[in-house]
Amino acid sequence: MTTGAMNIGDAARASGVSAKMIRYYEDTALIPPAARTAAGYRVYSDQDIHMLRFIRRARDLGFSVEGIRELLGLWRDRDRHSADVKRLALAHVAELRQKIRELEDMASTLETLAASCHGNDRPDCPILSELEAPAAPPTTPPHVRSGKRPGAVLKRKAG
């Protein structure tokens, strides 16, 4: 069996979290310092792998490292209230939905513009025209135009 003490490389393979990131999580105290061999090698138990997998899953669900810090706190707390977990999860869902709305707005705007672009070898293109000077949306005469920017949430790398 692949059971018991492993080096960081094995832990990475077993958990789906890269060795680099495991060290980073340790540095930033997301996870406790790993045990070490006499030579200084990090050693991971099955329990540790369990925790790393937890982290990996939470990342896959788009939680930030700070979010995971809170999740881990609740995970470890046997006296937690599931209400707290639920609140955390739903707050994250709200963030995700917000971001989705923003991206959807961008995509549909751009799609509309692209649909009206001939896409031939002539230079005239409503996409560029719109970027140059946005058409006032028909329902919203240029009145008290809000100057807001999208608002950050999330970017994830492939692994």
Add this chain to the structure above:
Amino acid sequence: MTTGAMNIGDAARASGVSAKMIRYYEDTALIPPAARTAAGYRVYSDQDIHMLRFIRRARDLGFSVEGIRELLGLWRDRDRHSADVKRLALAHVAELRQKIRELEDMASTLETLAASCHGNDRPDCPILSELEAPAAPPTTPPHVRSGKRPGAVLKRKAG
């Protein structure tokens, strides 16, 4: 009129791009070096503001700086083919839709889990259980589980 030569602060206000970012765009050659006064102050013309606004809108549509570099190239090219602009735009739409799909998957998974969490003062919580040991989706017995990570696109800050 607010027409003619402006300092970087005015240009920032007029374009919606912060002074910091204008300098950054210049450093990275996204825009040509601004003219300077004898004292070294950057000076911006209405043309420059026009370009900065173009950049700002492209950012608002989620284009990366590299994407904008391409857009600007086409914008300046009087012999461009609108097909190239359209291709760029649709490629970006595809990226956006891809990201939306990923976020939507996360959100709906999390929402489902949250719905089955009592959200009371007891500790048991299916959200944590799922993070601990993901339930095999009923339609997909644990066979050749793909080990993919989300895949990066986009993060935007509020301004």
Add this chain to the structure above:
DNA sequence: GCTGGGGCTTCCCACCATGGGAAGGTCAAG
């Protein structure tokens, strides 16, 4: 025993787009 290759350690660098802030020069109004 010695050697080679793969693994581990730490440390620094890069990405992307953005903001913060320090140290110092400039300009216009009072």
Add this chain to the structure above:
DNA sequence: CTTGACCTTCCCATGGTGGGAAGCCCCAGC
């Protein structure tokens, strides 16, 4: 001339992640 708002450059931080160098460790094969 002073004051305060503005400008300049330069460095640092963010969040996660990867790349890579320099140096140590461990095991298998000879």
